[in-house]
Amino acid sequence: DVIDDVIEGAYEVLRQFEQIDHHLSDMKGQQLRPYEQEALATAALAYRYDPADGPAPVTATQLLMPRRREDRSSDLWTT
Structure with missing residues (x-):
């Protein structure tokens, strides 16, 4: 049902x-260091987009760019 x-x-x-x-x-x-944030974003992209299918439509750096003032933090939750 x-x-x-x-x-x-x-x-x-x-x-x-x-x-x-x-x-x-x-x-x-x-708190995450910049290289840890980059590693997390890279892993998230690999999880979401299979590298065998080609590159993801965004980069790890683009994922980490804050879009709102509230997103400007380096903690694990915000990253």
Whole structure:
């Protein structure tokens, strides 16, 4: 039933938010050096875009460019 699937999906999203919230303060307290931020962005791109299919449409440097004032931090959560 579609309605049951939607309801179950909503509960799954809530469970994931609870897990993230539990680790949020730890992630905000972990400062990353520029080379660590670059490594994280590179790994995220490799996870999202299979290198065998060609280059990703953006670079790690582009991923790390802040778009909002709130994004100008080097902590793990913001990165």
